[in-house]
Amino acid sequence: MNYSGIDLHSNNSVVSVIDETDRVVAEKRLPNELAKVLTFLAPWQAELAGVVIESTYNWYWLVDGLQAAGFVVHLANTTAIKKYDGLKHSGDETDARYLAHLLRLGILPTGTILPPQRRAVRDLARKRMQLVRSRTSHILAVENITARQFGKRITSNQVIRLDEETIKQMRLPEDVALALRANVAVITTLSAQIAIVEKRLQQKVAPDADYTLLTTVPGIGQTLATVILLEVGTIERFASAGNFASYARCVDSQRISNGKKKGEGNTKNGNPYLSWAFIEAANFALRYCAEAKRFYERKKGKTNTILARKALAHKLARACFHMLKEHKPFDMTRCFA
Structure with a gap:
């Protein structure tokens, strides 16, 4: 039985295959192209107990592609893996081998691999949070502008309701008014996108008991x-x-x-x-x-x-x-x- 570990990076990956004695039987640095990774692992697929991939920010394409090709894939929980600090040398190759080694020993900390459709909806909810945080930063910027100009802040609800006529009535200096309009334009755009995302999320989750x-x-x-x-x-x-x-x-x-x-x-x-x-x-x-x-x-x-x-x-x-x-x-x- 063989075991594979992949040290995944932004533009390339080191793929290692080891046997029951931790002997490296195949190892190569490959570009992040699914076809090349599949071609490299193909000769060992029948004997592979599994392939371990680090839970990095960009693992979706590789995990989904390997699973679709029939490989047993494990997502390593990197926060729960601690290597021996006394190692004299370590690198991408040793990292890939270590992942395979943990799988061989049966002590690999793993994360959950959600189905792609479920993962996409989850990521949409995370996108909503990102948009809301961004909108909040622009709302605070408008509140700070009004505090500097008038000595007091307006509320976030008042900021969201600002329009061109209201801004004109503030009689702000031209450059200050331009800055405020820029913030208000972004807030308006973000609010529209947040509403679209929220509607989509409701359609997806509402039927779930x-x-x-x-x-x-x-x-x-x-x-x-x-x-x-x-x-x-x-x-x-x-x-x-x-x-x-x-x-x-x-x-x-x-x-x-x-x-x-x-x-x-x-x-x-x-x-x-x-x-x-x-x-x-x-x-x-x-x-x-x-x-x-x-x-x-x-x-x-x-x-x-x-x-x-x-x-x-x-x-x-x-x-x-x-x-x-x-x-x-x-x-x-x-x-x-």
């Missing part, structure tokens, strides 16, 4: 339910509520020895989009859910506002896990007991 379940949770509306649903993928990949909460970055990262904290682990290990979604859900739950507010106040009395908010996010994450696992609506008593 899990989406309806998520909207029953305090603090989770259409936007957050969409993000959580698409980022989770399938709840069956999580063994427990604790694993899910950890993936959502809702738990502490600590190294404990002899009962004492010796440091922190990889705090960024997990899904940043889920982390954002559950913190936002906690913020909204504090406003509109009395039980969530009481839970938060109890925690705040023992710790501080930041940890109390994180504890509430953790509660909501665990509740969502049980809901999706059992296909039952949100249970207020069970969550805040």
Whole structure:
């Protein structure tokens, strides 16, 4: 049996094939062209236990292409892989061999490979977040302009409603007005695109029963339910509520020895989009859910506002896990007991 590892870069990849004794039987640096990678691996395909690819920003084309060609593909979780620090020499070839070596030993940390269609919808939700952040930066720029010119800010809602006539009535210096118009034009364009993306997302997620379940949770509306649903993928990949909460970055990262904290682990290990979604859900739950507010106040009395908010996010994450696992609506008593 053979094993393959691919060290993927922006414009080329190092492809290695090793045998049961870690002996390199084939290895080559190839351009990022699917046909050339498939041609190189073809002689070994029948004997390959699997191909390991790093979870880099540009893995879609390679994973999808190899799977379509009949290869068993594993996506390596790079944040969970730590090489021996005492190595005298390392490079792309040793990295590729190491991935194959971990697969051979059966200790390769892997990530989930979502189906291309599901992945595309998830990425569309991420695109919405990018557009919203960009729009927010332009809204703040307009607020800063008005603060400098008039000594006070206008609200974000007022910024979104600005038009040519309103800007003229401000009687701003010509260059300042031009700068403000540029921001307003971008805000208008971004708002239109965000509306288009949101409509598309609703068409995709609304028929899903899990989406309806998520909207029953305090603090989770259409936007957050969409993000959580698409980022989770399938709840069956999580063994427990604790694993899910950890993936959502809702738990502490600590190294404990002899009962004492010796440091922190990889705090960024997990899904940043889920982390954002559950913190936002906690913020909204504090406003509109009395039980969530009481839970938060109890925690705040023992710790501080930041940890109390994180504890509430953790509660909501665990509740969502049980809901999706059992296909039952949100249970207020069970969550805040």
